[in-house]
Amino acid sequence: xxxxxxxxxxxxxxxxxxxxxxxxxxxxxxxxxxxxxxxxxxxxxxxxxxxxxxxxxxxxxxxxxxxxxxxxxxxxxxxxxxxxxxxxxxxxxxxxxxxxxxxxxxxxxxxxxxxxxxxxxxxxxxxxxxxxxxxxxxxxxxxxxxxxxxxxxxxxxxxxxxxxxxxxxxxxxxxxxxxxxxxxxxxxxxxxxxxxxxxxxxxxxxxxx
Amino acid sequence: xxxxxxxxxxxxxxxxxxxxxxxxxxxxxxxxxxxxxxxxxxxxxxxxxxxxxxxxxxxxxxxxxxxxxxxxxxxxxxxxxxxxxxxxxxxxxxxxxxxxxxxxxxxxxxxxxxxxxxxxxxxxxxxxxxxxxxxxxxxxxxxxxxxxxxxxxxxxxxxxxxxxxx
Numbered sequence: 001x002x003x004x005x006x007x008x009x010x011x012x013x014x015x016x017x018x019x020x021x022x023x024x025x026x027x028x029x030x031x032x033x034x035x036x037x038x039x040x041x042x043x044x045x046x047x048x049x050x051x052x053x054x055x056x057x058x059x060x061x062x063x064x065x066x067x068x069x070x071x072x073x074x075x076x077x078x079x080x081x082x083x084x085x086x087x088x089x090x091x092x093x094x095x096x097x098x099x100x101x102x103x104x105x106x107x108x109x110x111x112x113x114x115x116x117x118x119x120x121x122x123x124x125x126x127x128x129x130x131x132x133x134x135x136x137x138x139x140x141x142x143x144x145x146x147x148x149x150x151x152x153x154x155x156x157x158x159x160x161x162x163x164x165x166x167x168x169x170x171x172x173x174x175x176x177x178x179x180x181x182x183x184x185x186x187x188x189x190x191x192x193x194x195x196x197x198x199x200x201x202x203x204x205x206x207x208x209x
Numbered sequence: 210x211x212x213x214x215x216x217x218x219x220x221x222x223x224x225x226x227x228x229x230x231x232x233x234x235x236x237x238x239x240x241x242x243x244x245x246x247x248x249x250x251x252x253x254x255x256x257x258x259x260x261x262x263x264x265x266x267x268x269x270x271x272x273x274x275x276x277x278x279x280x281x282x283x284x285x286x287x288x289x290x291x292x293x294x295x296x297x298x299x300x301x302x303x304x305x306x307x308x309x310x311x312x313x314x315x316x317x318x319x320x321x322x323x324x325x326x327x328x329x330x331x332x333x334x335x336x337x338x339x340x341x342x343x344x345x346x347x348x349x350x351x352x353x354x355x356x357x358x359x360x361x362x363x364x365x366x367x368x369x370x371x372x373x374x375x
Contacts, residue, residue: 137262
């Protein structure tokens with residue numbers, strides 16, 4: 001049976017390196033994805049994700065399992081991302097992405113094989129359409145205000161509960177629901193062309209919780 | 210329930226967190242309100258569309274870099290515990306260097322002030338020679354009335370009386 005995050009973190013606290021290694025494996029991809037969607041740059045996302053792991057390691061001595069590990073970890077990640085965005089550290093990189101399209105996820109021009117395109121044998125046309133859709137989705141998510149974006153990412157992709165996200169963002173649950181409502185409402189408008197296509201091709205999905 | 214109330218409950222409804230009477234109220238409103246139906250369907254579609262965003266895979270160097278940074282942190286911690294600040298580090302280093310320098314000096318070269326009382330006088334040969342060479346010993350008058358010298362240890366025949374050599 002897999003050890004829980006808290007058990008692993010207590011292991012790290014007691015000096016067990018293998019516990020840290022398991023946490024690293026468990027959360028490297030979610031963290032890098034969350035940070036990538038926050039700061040819009042692959043290298044910066046990895047740098048920040050490393051910083052998150054380092055801070056988790058540094059704080060091991062003071063770790064007390066009062067809150068969920070993921071809440072604590074994503075709070076560190078969110079604060080790092082928001083600070084990085086506010087001090088403009090990655091502004092240049094954002095521009096370069098927008099100008100060159102050198103995006104790890106949305107196209108294939110990146111040097112690093114960072115996207116997960118499974119072994120699909122799609123035609124060039126359908127692949128281009130898919131890329132274009134992904135690019136539009138990415139832009140729609142990125143255009144959200146920082147806090148709304150973080151809320152949607154934690155809600156949709158990390159599947160954190162309301163109380164966890166509220167804790168990460170430092171707001172009440174009702175404020176969070178309002179934040180999420182506004183974010184999804186904006187996305188509904190921004191992604192309207194894609195939604196119509198999707199409704200024709202497949203049934204509308206329910207929220208996954 | 211009006212549309213404004215429904216908006217507040219919408220997220221909880223879609224996440225399956227709306228239960229009992231609240232859920233029934235929401236669904237009653239939904240059945241009668243085209244605008245809210247459209248919004249619910251739109252949110253569900255957005256949820257599906259967001260799944261199309263590709264997942265980014267960390268680079269192969271990621272784990273190695275994390276391990277290296279953590280390892281560096283561990284080392285820093287050890288030294289940080291031993292040497293809490295650069296000033297203290299400098300003081301400790303200076304003290305060590307001074308200690309090594311002092312210990313490298315020969316004992317005879319260190320001018321140690323000695324008490325005139327015999328209890329502090331060493332009986333080894335080096336000390337004896339030092340006493341022999343003290344300028345005060347050149348003055349015979351001083352020596353004859355200098356009681357403390359009676360406590361100087363007696364040496365073998367050739368050196369037994371330092372004054373004989375002068």
